[in-house]
Each structure stands twice: as C-alpha cells, then as structure tokens.
Amino acid sequence: MSLQSSPHHVLVLNCGSSSLKFAILDATTSEEVISGLAERLGSSSPSVKYKYLGKKQLIELAPDQAHSAAINTLVSLINEHHLAENLIAVGHRVVHGGEHFTKSVLIDDDVIKGITQAATLAPLHGHANLLGIAAAQASFKGLPQVAVFDTAFHQTMGNVAYLYALPYKLYTDYGVRRYGFHGTSHYYVTGQTAALLNQPIKQSNFISAHLGNGCSVCAIKNGKSVDTSMGLTPLEGLMMGTRSGDIDPGLFNFLTTQLNYDAQQIDDLLNQQSGLLGISELSNDCRTIEEAAVAGNEKAILALEMFCYRLAKQIAAFMVPLQRLDALIFTGGIGENSDIIRDKVITQLSYLGLDCDSTANLAARFGTQGIISSHNAKTKAVVMPTNEEWVIALDAASIAQEL
Incomplete structure (x- = not known):
C-alpha cells in the first residue's frame, strides 16, 4: 500500500x-x-x-x-x-x-x-x-x-505502589498519588520485546528503562505495569537530564529558610538545573558528558557514575514486585544509543543473571533493536527502540474506525 x-x-x-x-x-x-x-x-x-x-x-x-x-x-x-x-x-x-x-x-x-x-x-x-x-x-x-x-498504562498499579505515605485525604480529596509517565513508550517496548523473545506477553516479566532527557523505569508483570519510578509529576524517581529525581523533602525547608528560595526558584532548581547538567556543570546531553568523561573530566565521570548507580538501584528495587525477571529493556535516546551506560548498569546487576556481550552492545545503536546479553545469560538484556508516535496513531485510528 x-x-x-x-x-x-x-x-x-x-x-x-x-x-x-x-x-x-x-x-x-x-x-x-x-x-x-x-x-x-x-x-x-x-x-x-x-x-x-x-x-x-x-x-x-x-x-x-x-x-x-x-x-x-x-x-x-x-x-x-x-x-x-x-x-x-x-x-x-x-x-x-x-x-x-x-x-x-x-x-x-x-x-x-x-x-x-x-x-x-x-x-x-x-x-x-x-x-x-x-x-x-x-x-x-x-x-x-x-x-x-501517558499515565494510562500505569493504571494497573496497586494502591501499595501508587499511594504516598501522606494523610489519606490528600489522595481522596485532591488526587495526590503516584501516576507514572512514559506509559506509551513502556507499553510499546513491552510488546515488541515479548515478540522478539517469542514469549507470550501475558507470561512476561520485564523491567523497562526509558532513558532520555526524562527517565523512568517500569516494572511489568505478566504484561501489566505494577510499579514505576515517576510519581505525581515527572520529577520523581531517577536522575535525569536536568531533573534531580528523588530528593529529601526536607530540602524544601532548607532552601526556603536558609537560602531564601521561593517556590518557583525551587521548581526551576529541581526541574531545570539539576540531574546530569547540575552534576557535570557541562550539559544535560549524555553524549557531551560521555565525551568529557572519556577525556578525563572528573565531574562528567561523576555524573555518569551517579546516573548509572541510581538507575541500577531502581531496577534492583523492582525485583520486589516481580520476583522473576525475563528481560531488562533499554529504550529512549540514551537507552537506545549509549553502550557505555548500558554496560555500566548491567555490570552492577550481574547478580540478577544479566551480562553484556560487548560486540552486541556496541552494535545496538542508532535505532537498532537486539539482545545484548550473551547466549548463556539467565536474564536477557534488550535494546528496543521506542515508537510512541505509532502507539498514538494506532489508538487514534482504532477509535476513529469505530465511529
């Protein structure tokens, strides 16, 4: 056609x-x-x-x-x-x-x-x-x-995963809870990875890491989202391009009482000035930071190490709801293209049965999908390019054709 x-x-x-x-x-x-x-x-x-x-x-x-x-x-x-x-x-x-x-x-x-x-x-x-x-x-x-x-895929999370330990009325009266984001991306790569591994999606346990300027991890059990790292807003969770991710809420009091920050300044600090940019003091672009790290820039090296450590720690935490992991999926601009970050994260998670085949890892770049773990790996590591636009197009076409 x-x-x-x-x-x-x-x-x-x-x-x-x-x-x-x-x-x-x-x-x-x-x-x-x-x-x-x-x-x-x-x-x-x-x-x-x-x-x-x-x-x-x-x-x-x-x-x-x-x-x-x-x-x-x-x-x-x-x-x-x-x-x-x-x-x-x-x-x-x-x-x-x-x-x-x-x-x-x-x-x-x-x-x-x-x-x-x-x-x-x-x-x-x-x-x-x-x-x-x-x-x-x-x-x-x-x-x-x-x-x-973006939030729809995560509506299958249970209340133990989506509620904050805050007064319950904040949830019932104002909807204060964890919602999660990047849902279309996590949904898409879940289906594609199940097809790649030739296993039924309803029997698949995956952890999907969507890594770009915004980053989130999703625990997928039998094809459904059971937990995710982002929360009420896209600020919670992982260290990102310019976002801090998880912090001590007591920081707000310190910034307001000791440094005279107002609410907008705090919002700008956490959303626009932190993450990879804040630590490296160079850029929010992972490619720039990787080049500087290879050249020996200490802050760039620290930014990458922090990013990978926090990502690995979040992935490990999601073994609690999953118990069994079939594959770790890397997607998004960084996830699809940074062989350096993939290798660092997988190395820290070797106890989950993951390993990284260096040749396959280097080859899986620029929109190329593939398994980057060895044939003997107990748990597969997969690079799966996302296509959120197609998910949106499919849903829109399906609804339009029902009219």
Whole structure:
C-alpha cells in the first residue's frame, strides 16, 4: 500500500509548554509521511523544522507566535503537499490523565473537562496539551480527535505502589498519588520485546528503562505495569537530564529558610538545573558528558557514575514486585544509543543473571533493536527502540474506525 493512497494516516501532536512535535504516520505500517518540531513558541524567535520526502526544511515564525500559529503552519504544509485527503484522525499525546482516564478516548466536552482537572497535577504539560487540542479542533473540524494518555498504562498499579505515605485525604480529596509517565513508550517496548523473545506477553516479566532527557523505569508483570519510578509529576524517581529525581523533602525547608528560595526558584532548581547538567556543570546531553568523561573530566565521570548507580538501584528495587525477571529493556535516546551506560548498569546487576556481550552492545545503536546479553545469560538484556508516535496513531485510528 503506497503512502499517498493509504486511508490510514493519522496526525500525531505532542504539545509542550513552548513546543509542538508533530508527525503524520500510516497507522498500518508505522511509516512516516512528514514530521517536525515547532519550538521556542511564544519567544522572540519561534520556528518550525520539518522533514518531508527525506528533505529537512526550516520555517521562521513571527516573534511571539504560539501554538495556534504552529498549527496553522502545519495545516499549510498539509495542504501544500496534499496530505489531508488520507487523514482519518488526530491523535494527541496527553501527559496527565489522572485516575479518570485508563485508556485512549475520543475527545468531547467531558473529556476536555477531565483533562483540565488533571492539568492541575502537571500544569506545564497539561495546559499545553489543551492548547494543542483546541488549535487542532479549530483547524481539523472534520476529523476525530483522540487523547492518548501517558499515565494510562500505569493504571494497573496497586494502591501499595501508587499511594504516598501522606494523610489519606490528600489522595481522596485532591488526587495526590503516584501516576507514572512514559506509559506509551513502556507499553510499546513491552510488546515488541515479548515478540522478539517469542514469549507470550501475558507470561512476561520485564523491567523497562526509558532513558532520555526524562527517565523512568517500569516494572511489568505478566504484561501489566505494577510499579514505576515517576510519581505525581515527572520529577520523581531517577536522575535525569536536568531533573534531580528523588530528593529529601526536607530540602524544601532548607532552601526556603536558609537560602531564601521561593517556590518557583525551587521548581526551576529541581526541574531545570539539576540531574546530569547540575552534576557535570557541562550539559544535560549524555553524549557531551560521555565525551568529557572519556577525556578525563572528573565531574562528567561523576555524573555518569551517579546516573548509572541510581538507575541500577531502581531496577534492583523492582525485583520486589516481580520476583522473576525475563528481560531488562533499554529504550529512549540514551537507552537506545549509549553502550557505555548500558554496560555500566548491567555490570552492577550481574547478580540478577544479566551480562553484556560487548560486540552486541556496541552494535545496538542508532535505532537498532537486539539482545545484548550473551547466549548463556539467565536474564536477557534488550535494546528496543521506542515508537510512541505509532502507539498514538494506532489508538487514534482504532477509535476513529469505530465511529
């Protein structure tokens, strides 16, 4: 089936607070038609970068233009390249679905209300998602709009895993609990890894490590999420690109009383100035830090060691709900491309029956899936490229075709 004649194209939108990632995919094949990123929206120099037919292009937007302008530019591109006739739906990545949304849904007024309520738990992401939905509804009035939630995959967690040891009323009255994120990624690589290992997903116990600028680990028992490292917000858990991950909550009192930080300064510190960037004092980009570490930069070496140690410790902790582990999965930009980090983490987890085949580990880069443990390893280590856009496209196409 050719791209131009396919009736199963889905426009996938992923709105951030100052960005809009988009792609049109064939939901039957995952083949990408066009993709791009609008960034620095609302600033003095917003732009849209996109790739079509193998060629990369850049469109400069007028100063201070935001999501609606980016959507309008996208509509123009779709019309210019005659891509609208095959679109059957628009799929929206929605970061926070709260407890209300346990699966992807067709967007209507009630869904908008639910997303708006959940947005208070992740205001930067949630409000941006709503902006994207509103702009897409105005521009693609004839197409079904579908919300796909980052939190949905983790709704199978039990209350011992998702509750905080806080007064119970904070949960019942305000929804304060652990939700988890990167759900579409963990869901996708779980299915792909089960297929790679030729074992039924309902009999598979995996630990999935999604490692990028944001990082999370998910414990998957018999194909379902039973625990994950992120919590109420995407800040909890692992050390990340610019996020601190787990800290002592007493730090808040110290920062406010001793250093006169206000709430916004603390938020910026923990979300934007910490993690790999904070320790290395170089970059949040793992590639830059690895190069500096090889050259002998002590802070870069420390940043990598901390990152791998905390990741290995979290993986080990998830043996409690799993008891048996079939495979450790690496995915995301760092997980798919950093053979150095994979080797360091696996070495620290050798007691779980994991090992690392150096040749296979080095070969599994740049979008290549594969088993990177030896044939004799009791537990498999797997590199599995994620494809969140395809998950969103599949769900959107499925819901659209039921209408």
